[in-house]
Amino acid sequence: MAEFVTFEVSECIATITLSRPPMNALNLQMQREIRSIAEELSERDDVGAVVMQGGAKVFAAGADIKEMAEMSQSDMEREAANLHACFDAVAAIRQPTIAAITGYALGGGCELALCCDLRIAADDARLGQPEILLGIIPGGGGTQRLSRLIGPSRAKDLIFSGRFVGAEEALRLGLVDRLAPAADVLTDALAWAGEFARGPGIALAEAKRVIDAGLDRPLMAGLALERDAFAGLFGTDDRRIGMASFIAEGPGKARFTGR
Numbered sequence: 001m002a003e004f005v006t007f008e009v010s011e012c013i014a015t016i017t018l019s020r021p022p023m024n025a026l027n028l029q030m031q032r033e034i035r036s037i038a039e040e041l042s043e044r045d046d047v048g049a050v051v052m053q054g055g056a057k058v059f060a061a062g063a064d065i066k067e068m069a070e071m072s073q074s075d076m077e078r079e080a081a082n083l084h085a086c087f088d089a090v091a092a093i094r095q096p097t098i099a100a101i102t103g104y105a106l107g108g109g110c111e112l113a114l115c116c117d118l119r120i121a122a123d124d125a126r127l128g129q130p131e132i133l134l135g136i137i138p139g140g141g142g143t144q145r146l147s148r149l150i151g152p153s154r155a156k157d158l159i160f161s162g163r164f165v166g167a168e169e170a171l172r173l174g175l176v177d178r179l180a181p182a183a184d185v186l187t188d189a190l191a192w193a194g195e196f197a198r199g200p201g202i203a204l205a206e207a208k209r210v211i212d213a214g215l216d217r218p219l220m221a222g223l224a225l226e227r228d229a230f231a232g233l234f235g236t237d238d239r240r241i242g243m244a245s246f247i248a249e250g251p252g253k254a255r256f257t258g259r
Contacts, residue, residue, distance in 0.1 A: 016051070026109070049197040052100065091141075107142075119175070
């Protein structure tokens with residue numbers, strides 16, 4: 001059983017909770033637990049969407065600096081691969097994922113939120129990539145995922161300076177997608193996830209796969225991915241259910257089976 005990372009499933013939504021007081025520092029054990037849970041949830045047919053939350057004051061405050069300070073270059077060359085495997089597992093979760101951010105999401109904590117498809121933050125949340133202040137750079141995907149999300153110039157500003165941004169600026173930058181009062185963040189994240197959990201699971205997974213894979217390919221290659229996925233979905237029960245429901249009742253009434 002995991003010590004620092006748990007999850008529960010209710011109404012087809014899995015809620016992952018990070019709990020390593022006081023700061024949810026992502027030590028090696030926590031990374032392994034996140035990866036294991038991400039891989040498990042991706043394989044579960046009873047999960048239609050995933051929400052990840054941390055603590056009220058800290059979503060996750062990055063890597064465990066005390067643990068990292070004792071590592072040599074060769075140590076980190078090995079452990080960096082494990083860190084990437086953890087975050088890549090979150091990014092590869094088949095279902096739509098939402099980070100519910102309260103308090104601070106810094107360094108590896110911000111990078112972890114970037115691995116989710118969508119982000120809702122408390123209106124008093126603080127986010128940033130302050131690794132430069134330690135004489136290093138983001139090592140969990142921040143230089144790549146952040147620049148793809150908000151653009152290279154804005155990403156360079158945050159990474160070069162190491163500054164924290166408040167929730168309003170994070171929303172303007174596109175670093176988060178929605179804001180809510182801190183007390184409502186999880187409720188709103190679950191409601192948002194519920195919109196996806198009731199949807200056609202195969203089509204949602206294919207949409208996520210094609211969008212993510214297409215970002216790193218030329219346009220024509222991305223369009224080929226889309227064409228093949230689009231045609232492939234015509235072999236699913238959900239496509240037949242969706243179109244029959246549309247013809248009979250109009251849009252938004254279908255009850256999908258995930259097959």
